[in-house]
Each structure stands twice: as structure tokens, then as C-alpha cells.
Amino acid sequence: MDDRPDQATTEGRSTKRRRVALACDACRTRKSRCDGRRPKCGMCEDLDFDCVYTAPVTAANVIVQKDYLSNLERRVKTLEDSLSTVRSELSAVASKVNGESSDAPVEEIPSTRQNEHSADLMGTEDTVDAMGAVAFADEEDCGFFGASSNIAFLRNLSRAVARVESTQEEITSPPINHASFEGGFVNATRPSSPVPTQAHEQTRERQSDMFTLPPDDETLTLIHRFFGDTGLLFPYIHPHAFFETYSELKKGSKKIRRTWLGLLNMVLAMAKLTAVSERLSAEVCLKESAVYYTRAFDLCRGEILRGTTLEVVQYLLLMGQYLQGTHKSVQAWMIHGLTVKAAMQLGLQSKDASRAFTSLEQEIRKRTWFGCVVLDRVLSMTFGRPAAIPDCYVQLDLPVFQGSVEGFPTTDLSQARDSILFFNATITLYKQMASIIDQLYAQNLGCGSPLPVREIVSRVLGIENQLFSWVLALPESLRQVTVQTMRAEIDDQDQRPREEDDARLFPLKFRVILTLRYLHVQILLHRPVLVKFLDTTGMGVVGVSAAGGGGVVEPAEDRLLNEIGYSSLNKCVEAAMGIIDIIHELVSSAHWPRNLLGAWWYSLYYTFNAALVIIGATWVRRTRQQVAASGSAIPAIANIDVYPSRAVATLYKLNRGNRMVDRCRYYLDELISALHIHSQQEAPDASAPNMDFPAMNTAASGLGFPSLGIEGGEFMVDDFFTGLARGIDIERW
Numbered sequence: 001m002d003d004r005p006d007q008a009t010t011e012g013r014s015t016k017r018r019r020v021a022l023a024c025d026a027c028r029t030r031k032s033r034c035d036g037r038r039p040k041c042g043m044c045e046d047l048d049f050d051c052v053y054t055a056p057v058t059a060a061n062v063i064v065q066k067d068y069l070s071n072l073e074r075r076v077k078t079l080e081d082s083l084s085t086v087r088s089e090l091s092a093v094a095s096k097v098n099g100e101s102s103d104a105p106v107e108e109i110p111s112t113r114q115n116e117h118s119a120d121l122m123g124t125e126d127t128v129d130a131m132g133a134v135a136f137a138d139e140e141d142c143g144f145f146g147a148s149s150n151i152a153f154l155r156n157l158s159r160a161v162a163r164v165e166s167t168q169e170e171i172t173s174p175p176i177n178h179a180s181f182e183g184g185f186v187n188a189t190r191p192s193s194p195v196p197t198q199a200h201e202q203t204r205e206r207q208s209d210m211f212t213l214p215p216d217d218e219t220l221t222l223i224h225r226f227f228g229d230t231g232l233l234f235p236y237i238h239p240h241a242f243f244e245t246y247s248e249l250k251k252g253s254k255k256i257r258r259t260w261l262g263l264l265n266m267v268l269a270m271a272k273l274t275a276v277s278e279r280l281s282a283e284v285c286l287k288e289s290a291v292y293y294t295r296a297f298d299l300c301r302g303e304i305l306r307g308t309t310l311e312v313v314q315y316l317l318l319m320g321q322y323l324q325g326t327h328k329s330v331q332a333w334m335i336h337g338l339t340v341k342a343a344m345q346l347g348l349q350s351k352d353a354s355r356a357f358t359s360l361e362q363e364i365r366k367r368t369w370f371g372c373v374v375l376d377r378v379l380s381m382t383f384g385r386p387a388a389i390p391d392c393y394v395q396l397d398l399p400v401f402q403g404s405v406e407g408f409p410t411t412d413l414s415q416a417r418d419s420i421l422f423f424n425a426t427i428t429l430y431k432q433m434a435s436i437i438d439q440l441y442a443q444n445l446g447c448g449s450p451l452p453v454r455e456i457v458s459r460v461l462g463i464e465n466q467l468f469s470w471v472l473a474l475p476e477s478l479r480q481v482t483v484q485t486m487r488a489e490i491d492d493q494d495q496r497p498r499e500e501d502d503a504r505l506f507p508l509k510f511r512v513i514l515t516l517r518y519l520h521v522q523i524l525l526h527r528p529v530l531v532k533f534l535d536t537t538g539m540g541v542v543g544v545s546a547a548g549g550g551g552v553v554e555p556a557e558d559r560l561l562n563e564i565g566y567s568s569l570n571k572c573v574e575a576a577m578g579i580i581d582i583i584h585e586l587v588s589s590a591h592w593p594r595n596l597l598g599a600w601w602y603s604l605y606y607t608f609n610a611a612l613v614i615i616g617a618t619w620v621r622r623t624r625q626q627v628a629a630s631g632s633a634i635p636a637i638a639n640i641d642v643y644p645s646r647a648v649a650t651l652y653k654l655n656r657g658n659r660m661v662d663r664c665r666y667y668l669d670e671l672i673s674a675l676h677i678h679s680q681q682e683a684p685d686a687s688a689p690n691m692d693f694p695a696m697n698t699a700a701s702g703l704g705f706p707s708l709g710i711e712g713g714e715f716m717v718d719d720f721f722t723g724l725a726r727g728i729d730i731e732r733w
Contacts, residue, residue: 025052143330146384146444148437148524150609153531157616160534160623161675210298211261214268216250222271223264230270232419232506233513233598234321234374236367237263237314238360240405259303259311265296266318273325274599281657282600286326293322304338310365313342317371320379325601327660336379340388343372349393360402367399370427377430381437381524382605384444391434398424415506418477422510425470425478426517432467433521439463440528453557456528457564463525471518477507480515483581490593505595512596516582516606519575523613526572529565530616536561537623573617573637576610580647583607587653600655607654608664611647614640615668618677644672 020036026049027034027041035042044051145151213219223246227239246264249256272289296319303312316339323332347353348369354362373389380387399420406416439459442448451459471480481489489508536558583603586596597603618640651665 022053025054146446147441148381148444149384152384156531156534160537210295222268226267226271230274234371235419235423236371238364258299262296262300263311263315265292266315268292270322276594282655283657313368316342320375325599340372343369363402366396374426374430377434386444418507418510421475421478425514428470429517436463436525453532453561460525460568478511478514481511483585509596513598516579519579520606522575523572526568529568530572532561533620572613576613577643579606579610580643584646584650587650603654604661604664607647607650611644611668614643644677
């Protein structure tokens with residue numbers, strides 16, 4: 001007897017079996033034929049199974065179940081009822097406002113508050129530059145800035161000045177805990193949140209245009225600019241793979257990931273922010289870049305807390321770098337924490353976790369991890385906070401050149417090869433910087449007692465030998481530059497016919513940036529010796545407690561400081577002078593040499609930091625000259641008096657219309673004036689109108705600085721400069 005169901009019916013006639021569009025889960029699991037009956041198929045009814053029909057996500061003929069439609073109808077009805085309620089409340093409020101003359105504020109509508117937190121995150125700016133050059137925070141919470149930060153160094157300088165001036169004026173300064181040398185908490189107030197209605201409208205507008213891109217030619221220009229600049233300095237995004245995905249996007253592919261779109265917008269934002277333009281001011285570039293940053297954030301806000309792909313880590317890493325050049329320092333610090341956690345979640349730090357990938361994928365994972373390490377070292381140093389990635393976590397081999405796959409239309413293979421060499425040199429240099437923070441700045445923990453002079457000098461000499469070995473190991477294409485060699489190479493490039501200025505940049509740009517980084521590490525290495533000199537100024541009698549955090553300096557320590565400390569102090573000053581000379585030379589140049597510098601916020605930090613060191617050394621030399629009879633005078637350093645004003649002149653030319661640069665420049669002006677550091681000022685270029693050296697008119701500038709023309713915030717109290725001039729203790733933390 002033939003019992004096939006497709007050949008017999010109750011009438012005995014042969015017919016085909018009815019096709020079922022969707023089988024139930026139980027039949028699909030058992031690989032049994034399902035008759036598709038609802039609510040239970042015949043097989044599940046016979047076997048007393050739960051019968052559930054789950055439609056595949058990619059099915060074109062999905063059967064929408066009735067209960068699902070009913071649920072949607074209920075939700076729509078709830079939304080309509082809520083909307084009617086809101087309209088009624090609005091009508092009542094409007095009637096009340098129109099009918100009464102009261103000036104009482106209208107009560108906020110609760111439904112408008114739900115998007116306020118995201119609008120605040122994207123729209124509120126703090127005035128801290130994330131490079132730590134100056135801290136002007138608008139956060140309600142306190143912020144800790146440890147020993148390696150400029151803020152901690154300025155505390156030492158302010159104490160030294162207060163001690164000297166207080167002694168001369170016979171004003172007693174209250175004792176200050178020495179722990180503040182290692183860093184401390186600083187407070188500021190936060191501005192009011194945006195108006196709820198505005199926040200709601202901004203959120204709605206962002207959601208509507210997050211998938212918008214500029215015209216194709218403009219997008220390609222920005223992508224090429226990124227990979228011809230930032231992408232060469234930090235080569236953790238593979239250009240070929242990125243450009244291929246963009247080509248698929250332009251062809252209308254529906255497979256483009258949302259996280260990749262976020263990464264694309266961050267690339268565009270970074271290209272805009274780092275651009276050096278003679279036509280556009282810095283604020284215009286910042287606003288244009290913020291458009292892409294906002295879109296990137298809206299596209300990936302749900303992914304940044306998961307960090308499940310390498311693409312997300314690269315997106316977060318690039319976002320952290322971008323935020324360094326904005327007024328969102330708190331976000332830079334927090335985004336970096338997410339980046340490190342996401343990288344570790346994917347095992348980017350592990351050789352074992354990468355073995356399942358191709359050699360190229362392993363290389364990109366490795367470079368992304370080292371990108372996290374480099375940014376971690378920078379933020380740890382500038383904010384004065386413990387590193388998120390201890391040095392013992394960095395055990396991967398250095399990146400290697402991958403050959404022809406490294407190429408990109410805007411670069412040749414030699415530039416790509418030099419890019420990897422430059423990246424590796426930065427990694428090894430910042431390894432020494434991490435060692436400096438660990439050994440000389442107590443890991444920025446703010447818990448250790450101050451090191452004696454003997455121990456500081458011993459550690460400085462040991463690390464200096466390692467830095468000397470690093471210099472010797474540099475390849476020929478990355479050898480360090482001086483102002484003289486840089487001028488010669490620029491003149492040589494100008495003699496050659498070139499169609500585009502960008503072709504002249506490399507490898508000289510790698511050498512300039514690496515030299516600036518090395519000189520800055522030298523300053524960081526020798527600055528603890530300068531701090532010791534500052535701690536002993538104004539003491540009068542060696543061996544007594546130095547008020548304001550200087551501690552007790554024994555006669556033997558002071559003698560050791562006088563005997564071998566001058567050499568370290570001179571090296572610190574020479575490195576600072578070298579930084580100012582190089583940056584001043586390039587910002588004073590026209591056309592393509594200005595592009596030899598990296599991102600403008602690094603140049604700002606290096607210049608400001610170097611100027612503070614020179615001002616501190618000038619103050620030490622002045623106070624030591626006052627006790628020259630005791631043999632403690634510091635030998636003069638040639639032309640040192642020129643450099644504070646040269647740093648101010650450099651900041652005048654660094655980035656037109658940049659509020660951060662203006663603030664740092666004004667601080668230096670006020671600090672020079674308060675400490676009476678008079679020198680022959682360098683005249684600004686005649687070709688640069690509006691670059692005059694008289695005190696900045698803050699009312700006309702629109703910066704809105706209180707007190708002495710600038711907000712104190714985390715950097716210092718409002719009467720910092722007034723206190724220095726009067727010779728009183730200005731520290732009231």
C-alpha cells in the first residue's frame with residue numbers, strides 16, 4: 001500500500017502536497033514536515049508540543065502574526081493618548097500665560113526632558129583643552145591633576161613666588177600640605193543645561209541628518225587629507241579596506257555597517273579639525289568638524305558601550321584623539337577609558353587572541369592596540385593621572401610594514417614605510433615617557449612622599465641614558481632636526497619644481513614632529529630638578545621648612561642640588577628653547593612649511609609647556625642671584641630672557657581665531673607681567689595685521705574672561721596674577 005500523502009485524498013484522487021510557507025520551530029528542529037496549521041500544527045498537536053512560528057529575519061514573505069499587529073495598535077493608541085494629553089497641557093499653559101500678567105516661569109513639560117542628557121553630552125562645552133595646557137573646567141565635579149600636569153607645575157611656581165615675595169613684604173604665608181605638589185582637586189561650576197525645548201529640537205534634527213554625507217568630491221578630499229596626515233602619523237586604519245567600503249557605499253550597497261559610517265564621519269571630523277587654513281578661522285573649522293562628530297556620535301551611541309568589533313575600537317580611538325582639540329576634555333578622558341576596555345575585551349593586547357586572523361588583520365589589530373597605548377601615555381602625562389594601560393600590558397611586537405597593501409592614492413610606498421618607522425619610534429619614545437612618570441612622578445597617584453635630590457638625580461641619569469640609546473637607534477629618515485637643518489631642507493625643497501605643496505612634507509614632517517616629542521620628553525625628565533630648585537627659593541636658611549610645600553631641604557641635599565642640579569636644569573631649559581625655536585620658525589613661515597607641524601593642539605601644548613619651564617628657570621636664576629654671596633647663583637643661560645616673549649609671539653601666529661590659543665597666550669602675557677620678566681620683545685610680522693603686543697582687550701575679544709580677563713577654573717584661582725604681583729600666597733585649595 002502506498003501511503004505517500006501527496007498521492008491520495010479522501011476521494012482517492014492523486015494531488016500534490018500543499019507547500020507550507022513557514023514551518024513551526026518544533027518541526028524545523030526535528031526536520032519533520034509541518035502542515036502549517038494555526039495555532040497548532042498537526043504534529044505538535046499529536047505530540048503535545050508548544051507550537052511556535054518564528055519568521056527568519058531575512059525572509060521576504062514574512063507572515064505577520066495577529067498578536068503582533070494588535071500589540072502595535074495598542075502602542076499607537078497609547079502614543080496618541082499621550083500626545084492629546086500634552087496638547088491639552090500646552091493649551092492650558094498658553095491660556096494661563098495669555099490671560100495673566102504674572103512673570104512666573106512656565107513649568108517644564110516632563111516629556112521634553114527625556115533627550116536632555118544626550119543634548120547636554122553633545123552640546124555643552126567645557127573650556128579645558130584636553131592637552132592639559134590650561135585647565136578651565138565647567139564640570140560640577142572635582143578633577144584631579146597630578147604631578148606631571150602643567151597645573152601641578154604652576155602650583156610649585158606660585159609657591160616659590162609667594163615665599164620670596166612674602167619674605168620681602170614680611171607677610172606670613174599659611175602652611176600648605178606638600179601633597180598638593182603631587183596634584184590636587186580643583187573645582188569649577190557648570191553652566192545651566194540647554195533649554196529643554198532647544199535640546200529636544202536639536203536631538204530631532206540630529207536624528208534626521210545622521211546619515212547625511214557631503215558631496216562625493218568633498219568627502220573624497222577629506223578622506224585623502226586624513227590618510228595623508230593623521231592616517232600616516234597614526235596608521236591603525238587600513239586605507240585600502242576603508243576606501244573599498246566607501247566605494248560600496250557610493251554604489252548604493254545596503255550592507256554598510258552603521259559603525260563604519262560612524263568611523264567615516266570621525267575621519268571627516270578629524271580632517272576638518274586638523275586643517276591649516278589661511279581663509280577660515282579656527283572656530284569655523286571647529287564648528288564644521290563638530291557637524292561630523294555629532295553625526296558619528298548619533299550613529300554609534302548604542303555601540304560605544306558594547307565595543308564588540310575592531311571598527312568600534314578604532315572609532316572610539318579616533319574620537320578620543322579628536323576630543324583633544326575641542327573644548328570637551330572630560331569626554332576625551334571618558335571616551336579613552338571606553339576605548340581601552342573595548343580593546344581589551346577584543347583581546348587586542350594578546351598574541352593568542354589574534355592567531356585566528358589573517359596576517360593583515362593581525363597587523364591592524366596590533367596597530368590599533370598601540371594607538372590606544374600612545375594616547376594613554378599622552379593623556380596620563382597631560383592630565384597628571386595614572387595610566388589606564390600599565391607598561392607590563394604592552395608585550396606585542398612592534399608593527400611591521402606590509403608592503404604594497406599599505407599604499408593609498410595620496411601616498412607612495414616610501415611614505416607608508418616611513419609612517420610605520422615613525423609610529424614605532426613614537427611607541428618606544430613614549431615607553432620612556434611612561435618610565436619617567438612611574439619613577440619621577442610616582443605614577444601620578446598622588447600618594448608618595450617627595451623624592452630626595454640624590455634619588456631624583458640618579459633616576460634622571462638612568463633614564464637619560466635610555467633616551468640617548470633611543471636617539472642612536474633612529475633610522476636615517478627620522479634623524480632629529482634643528483632650526484638650521486630645517487631651514488636648509490626647506491630651502492632645498494623650494495628649489496625643486498613641485499606641483500603640490502603636500503608632496504614636500506614627508507619625511508621632513510616625521511622628523512619635525514618626532515623632534516618636538518623628544519624635546520618634550522626631555523623637559524618632563526628634567527622638570528623634577530627644576531621643581532626642587534623652586535622648592536628651595538626664598539628659604540633664606542637651608543635646613544628649615546620651606547613654607548608652601550617645599551619641605552625640609554638638608555644642607556647636603558642643597559649642596560648636591562647646586563653641584564649637579566644645574567646641568568639638569570640647563571638641559572630642561574635647552575629643550576624648551578628648542579621647542580619654541582622650531583615651532584616659531586614654522587608658524588612664521590608661509591605656505592607649506594606650516595604644515596610640517598602636527599595637530600595645532602600639540603603645538604599649543606608644547607609651546608605653553610616650554611614657556612612655563614623657561615619662566616620657572618628665570619625665576620630660580622633671579623632668586624639665586626640674590627644670594628650670590630653664598631655661592632648659590634645659577635650661571636646665566638644665553639638669550640633665555642628672549643624666549644617668554646617669543647613663545648607669546650608664536651601663539652599669536654599658531655592658529656587664527658582659536659579661543660584656546662588666545663587663552664594660553666593671554667596667560668603667558670599676564671604671567672610675564674606679574675613676575676616682571678622683561679625682555680626685548682620680538683616685533684610681529686608686518687604682514688600680519690591685528691597681531692599687536694599690547695594687553696589683549698578681553699571685552700572686545702568676546703572671550704568673556706572674568707577678573708583679570710580669564711577664567712580661573714582648574715588652572716588657578718581668579719586672582720593668581722594679582723597675588724603674584726602683591727607677593728601673597730595665592731593658593732587657597
